[in-house]
Amino acid sequence: MAVRRLPRPHRFDVWIAVGGLLGGLLLAIIGLNTRPADDPLTLFDGRWPPLLPLTVTAGCELLRRTAPRTALIVGSVAVTADLVTQGNLSTVLMFTDVMYAAVLYGPLASARRIQWITGLLTVAGTVVPFAVWRVPQALLIGVVVGVVAYAPASTGWIVRDHRDAAEAARLRAEQTALLAETDRVQAVTAERARMARELHDMVANHLSAIAIHSTAALSLDEPETSRQALTVIRENSVDGLAEMRRLIGILRDGSGDREPAAAPTLDGVAALVDGARANGLDVTLDSRPGEVPSPVELAAYRIVQEALTNALKHARPGRVTVCLARRDGVLDVRVSSPYGPVDGPRAPGSGAGLVGMRERAALLGGTFEAGPEGALWTVRAALPLIEGDHRS
Template sequence: MAVTLPRPHRDDLRIAAGGLLGGLFLWGVGLYSRTRDDPIILVDRTWAVLVPLVVTAGCELLRRSRPRTALIIGTLAIAADLVTRGSLATLVMFTDLMYAAVLYGSLGMARRLPWITGMVTVVLTVGPVAAWRKPEALLIGVFTGLVTFTPAATGWIVRNHRDTAVAERLRAEQTALLAEIDRAQAVTAERARMARELHDMVANHLSAIAIHSTAALSLDDPKTSKDALAVIRENSVEGLAEMRRLIGILRDDSGDLEPAAAPTLDGLEALTKGARTNGLDVTLDATHDARLPAPVELAAYRIVQESLTNALKHASPGRVTVTVAQLDGSLCVRVTSPYGDRDGPRAPGSGAGLIGMEERAALLDGTFEAGPEGRGPVKVWTVRATLPLTHRTLGTDGGSE
């Protein structure tokens, strides 16, 4: 099977061409690394210098794609160059192959090469000095260190800086991605919160308006129509005030409007009174401490408000009971209304109210249940919510209406 070599990088092509042309120039003008009387020379032919030069230049084409192969072949080429008169260009290209092997090679090879070349440098420094006992023998170690250890160490330093830069860039990208996810989640949570607030504040008034306007249009009784119009006007004014307050909160960026705007359990009496005005037979039984966490009070208030709105739209004639009691570190809310067969709701609904009540309880680690109870002709629709009075998210959810 034929082996397909990867296409050389443009910079590798430039390096190989520059090294080859430089070596040919030095060979053409007769500049060599060693003189003819050097005892290490075994092949005293001018053309012999070109063989290691061409091989090393060819290895430069593989310095990035196959650094290990390039270094092995380059090492053999530099060994062959040592027994000729030698070319400075071949030597320089070999140092680049050593540098590239550490920079582009595997991590294991990159870690080993500086140690191997360092040990070779030490051996070729101490060995000749001990054998010949001449200071000039140190030049062998210095030369070996410059050709092998120095480029290997330089490649390791550059590789560390490169890997650090890559890691920092990836970390920055991950941080930006997490920030974008957090922003999207915050926007989604805020949209859900505003949807709950808008539904809970306005749905009660609009449902009463729809029911009483239907009565005013269907009954030919001036007194009944007048009473219905009075209720419609009252709910319209209150609904408009709620909308203006909500719009003010959305437009104001100081945050000053939010704490003062949140309703509390003290407003349950007024809430049930308004439900009686709209035609519900409501009783209220509320026993709790004077001061409760603001998110719990807001959630309980909104759950009662939405339950009364649903009773106004869907309940059969009969009494609606609202019970709010503090028990075992939790606030328990229970709303019951008559449940039976009807031709249809007195006002249209979307089902978002039940979803909103469940979300409010879940945000406080509470529980929520809603559904019919009882058998036979006597059935009631019961809404139950249990809201813990201590929770890590208190003060971060619905209390910031």
């Protein structure tokens, strides 16, 4: 069976023990004791009997951090033994430090019990001798007990309370810093997602038109058709490049002097439809949204923009319908386009547009659906119009 070894004493505790032992030896050598030889309590007079309690108490100092309760119990026995000798002041002083350390480093429940016990001993040491002897000098016994036992225990409790409060404050500061870092990471992630949605919605429409018309220009050997396609390609290239430059300028300018572009509103949906018609889509618009909050306007505009871009890339020839209407406290956005195999050129898709539309609806507490409905592909979003429901 392995024997449990106590941890090595702290260096500071070793210095206390050595200093207390050497000080006590010096007091014994010069004959400076705490009581005279004719004191009634002195059972073992002489210069050397106090050295045994002195040595034991010095050993207790080595255990003041590693085994505070053991040190207090043994130290209490040693200081009691010191009472039947002529006494040594160093023994008493080291015992007060052992009492202090037992409260400071010992278990919390033990520290509370020591407080109560030393307090009761102080009261008893004051009341009982005075009741027995009826002389004012008897009160000094309670004073001595209070100084030797209760005072160091109370001091240890005060220091422990401040130490625990400081540790709790440190833990709260660490937790606050951790929460702040978590919020920062979440904010950066949300901002990156927002910028990704904005970049995709602003540029994808122009790039899709460029891809469709460049494919048509390459596949058709008709000069007039190629000229029209190149005209559309140039217009979309210029517009897309301008939007890209504006976005990059906002990202690079950290001074805050650059004014951001006004957020798109539902009044701009008609311009989106006109642009889609210029790119070859047959689009009809039914818009009766009325007054809606700004976040809802931006989300609805971007959803219509992306839905028209997807129709340009993937829809069969036919009519595309865009409908905006208020129903039961929500703005209903619906874009339908012909669905099925496409014979002509088409631009590739990555699925990022659907993800962005779904995120925009979710940030407002709304719903989003996209999928085939018979011969149509329908994109539908229901965006709440109540400001309190917005989470963006």
